[in-house]
Amino acid sequence: MTKTWDATSEHLLRELAPQVLGAVARRFRDFSSAEDAVQEAMLAAFSQWPQEGVPENPRGWLIQVACRRMTDQVRSEIARRERETAVAAETENVASLLEIEADMDPDDTLILLFMCCHPALTPSSAIALTLRAVGGLTTAEIANAFLVPEATMAQRISRAKQTIKASGTPFRLPSPPERTGHLPAVLHVLYLIFSEGYVSSIGSHLQRFDLAREAIRLTRNTKTLLPNNAEVAGLLALMLLTDARRAARTGTEEELIPLDKQDRSLWDRAEIFEGIELLTAALAKGSVGLYQLQAAIAAVHDEAAKVEDTDWPQILALYELLKRVAPSSMVTLNHAIAAAMVHGPTKGLELLQALDSDPRVADHYRLDAVRAHLLEKLGDRQAAIKHYRIAAARTTSIPERNYLVTQAARLAGD
Amino acid sequence: MKYILMMNTMKSGHGVPEWPRKDLQAHVAFMMAANKELHERGELVAAEGLSFPDQAKLVRAGKDGRPMTDGIFPESKEFLAGFWIIDVDSPQRAYEIAAKVSAAPGPGGAPLNMPIEVRQVMSGPPPDML
Numbered sequence: 377m378t379k380t381w382d383a384t385s386e387h388l389l390r391e392l393a394p395q396v397l398g399a400v401a402r403r404f405r406d407f408s409s410a411e412d413a414v415q416e417a418m419l420a421a422f423s424q425w426p427q428e429g430v431p432e433n434p435r436g437w438l439i440q441v442a443c444r445r446m447t448d449q450v451r452s453e454i455a456r457r458e459r460e461t462a463v464a465a466e467t468e469n470v471a472s473l474l475e476i477e478a479d480m481d482p483d484d485t486l487i488l489l490f491m492c493c494h495p496a497l498t499p500s501s502a503i504a505l506t507l508r509a510v511g512g513l514t515t516a517e518i519a520n521a522f523l524v525p526e527a528t529m530a531q532r533i534s535r536a537k538q539t540i541k542a543s544g545t546p547f548r549l550p551s552p553p554e555r556t557g558h559l560p561a562v563l564h565v566l567y568l569i570f571s572e573g574y575v576s577s578i579g580s581h582l583q584r585f586d587l588a589r590e591a592i593r594l595t596r597n598t599k600t601l602l603p604n605n606a607e608v609a610g611l612l613a614l615m616l617l618t619d620a621r622r623a624a625r626t627g628t629e630e631e632l633i634p635l636d637k638q639d640r641s642l643w644d645r646a647e648i649f650e651g652i653e654l655l656t657a658a659l660a661k662g663s664v665g666l667y668q669l670q671a672a673i674a675a676v677h678d679e680a681a682k683v684e685d686t687d688w689p690q691i692l693a694l695y696e697l698l699k700r701v702a703p704s705s706m707v708t709l710n711h712a713i714a715a716a717m718v719h720g721p722t723k724g725l726e727l728l729q730a731l732d733s734d735p736r737v738a739d740h741y742r743l744d745a746v747r748a749h750l751l752e753k754l755g756d757r758q759a760a761i762k763h764y765r766i767a768a769a770r771t772t773s774i775p776e777r778n779y780l781v782t783q784a785a786r787l788a789g790d
Numbered sequence: 791m792k793y794i795l796m797m798n799t800m801k802s803g804h805g806v807p808e809w810p811r812k813d814l815q816a817h818v819a820f821m822m823a824a825n826k827e828l829h830e831r832g833e834l835v836a837a838e839g840l841s842f843p844d845q846a847k848l849v850r851a852g853k854d855g856r857p858m859t860d861g862i863f864p865e866s867k868e869f870l871a872g873f874w875i876i877d878v879d880s881p882q883r884a885y886e887i888a889a890k891v892s893a894a895p896g897p898g899g900a901p902l903n904m905p906i907e908v909r910q911v912m913s914g915p916p917p918d919m920l
Contacts, residue, residue, distance in 0.1 A: 498879045501832070523792075524835050524877050532832025575914040772791070774912040 378429030385430050389421055389438075390593075393512025396438040398484020399476050401547050404446050407491065408537040411509050413445035414438070418512060436473050443476070483549050485510060486601045490550050492536075493562040496543050501536035502565045503572070508533055511590055521572070521585040559602075563611050563667065566595050570615050575773070588619055609658035610668030616651035617674035620644040631782075632775040636683045648678045666702040669694055688717040705737035709746055721753040741770035745780060752787065761787045792835060792877050792911035793884040797891065797904055799871040801843060809897045816895045824891055828876060833887075839872035868905075875911065884908055 379385075393414060401410035417438045431437040481487075492506040500522075507513045507521075519529035550558060573588030595612045602608050624638035633639075655671045673694050680686040695711035708731055716724025728747055731737050748763035761784045768780035807814065828834040846869070848860040874891070878884050888908050893901035 500877070500879050504832075522877065524832075528829060528832050528834050528877070530832075531830050535830070535832055772910045772912055773914055775914060777912070 378431055380429055381426040385425060388430070388434060389418065390512035392435050392438055393418060394485040394488050394510045395480060396435060396442060397509055398488060399439055399480045400442045400446060402479060403443070403476055405547070407547055408541055409446060409449060410442070411537060413442040413449070415508060415515065416445050417441035419514060422514070436477065439476055440473055483601070485597065487547060487549050489562055489598060490555070490558055491540060491545060491547070493558070493565040494540050494543065494545060495558065495561050496539050497536050499565070499568055501532055501539070503569055504529060504532050505536040506565055506594070507569065507590065511594055513585070513590070517585045521587050559605070559607070562598070563607060566591055566598065567611060569594070574618070588615070591615060592619065604661070606658040606661040606663055607665040607667050609654050610665060610671050613651040613655040613658065614667050614671035614674055616647045616654070617671055617678050620647035620651065620678060630775070632779045635677060640681060643678065651675065651678070664697070664701065666698070669698045669701060688714060692718050705731060705734050706742070709737065709742055713746055716750050716753070721750040724750045725754070739770065741767040741776070744770065748783070757787050791881070791913070792875060794909050794911055795874040795876065795884070795888050795891065796870055796907040796909070797872050798868045798907065799904060801867055801869050813895065813897050813899060816899060820894050821891070828874070828887065833876050833878050835875040835877050837872070837874045840870060843869040
């Protein structure tokens, strides 16, 4: 008995991927090869299921295909080593599907997530591996999302697995203190996947895989696995409250529309509602972290029906908290904007001066863009034009550059 | 983040290196090994070598919109010989790769230390969060 392939089948397949990988990796005690085998099983499912229908036990089907690949690999490895005597023993070792399924652990996905966001990995390798092993994406889809050749992405993933193998990390759930220590790295990887989706969701990149939505799905799953962690909920809230503005963020010519000029009727109410609900529950837990604070700031913006209704004193207070919890030059920059909205542009410009001597941000386009904006508010048109142009020259984003060049042109032409 | 690495070579004669055979072979082998390494590290987006400047044409649209081509440019001392597009985690890594290919072996196996122009490839807008 099979079921017809429909819109939900792809989602099902991706949800099953980490469960199957967990089962196979545990059985064969080899994460790296198991991950390849599951990828092959996923590709087989993607090519066969749409035609032949979804098997009655899709998870069992995937486990069987992946285990067959693993066994083939073990056999050829043994043949290569010419250890004939061992063949019988090793192949008999292959367990029945029932045994493997009985061994499955609901924490497998969490184990994989911690493994793929291993601190020894560079961000780009951790992202690629997480998307494949935990997200169930194919190498081609990941390559497409990052606009690199598939072979390059395959190498990146394979190297990431070598790094994990070399680190000797066992396939088990990290101890509670280890989990606390490594969770920020996991959340950071999920956050980076979301940001990448945000960067790539404009213009000529519309055909790319929707990473923002994928990041939301993965974070939602992580929240199910760690229901009591306020920062996981905070991150999910932040993603939803930001993604809610997606439709309003660009104009008909795909030009960038800043928050204060967006058509707020285009914001996704359902996402805002869910984000605020999640955030409220998270904040009630008492330990306020980086993502909850950012989500809270996003929520204050989202709650304002008109830009004039924005509760800037509250945003300013939240940035002050954020400066204490997770200080960074970008937080200082955003804090200056909020201060300018509450106390006027002079106050904002005064706060920006602190960043001129900070080498991490002194040459960053955002500093000039914010300064230009505040100078414009102050009425210093020439200085504003100058800083809009400096910012335009420094940004590495095309829509941002177009926006900044247009701002300078608007002031120069008035 | 993606970068383009543009390899500029000094023009001499027709632009063709007039080196002993073993030095040419060493140079080609070095470049191939460099590309292979970039591929294996999962950093290579594209790598292309360009035809010699003898073949170059400068094209402009004429009044009727048709192409008007211009010939070779003896005044230019340097020319673009090839480029890489790489996807790396930091600007430092891009500079490291640029320095490596810059030192490709030339005549007598001595490093050429060619100038490599490194430019970041533009992307979409970053999130307006942190």
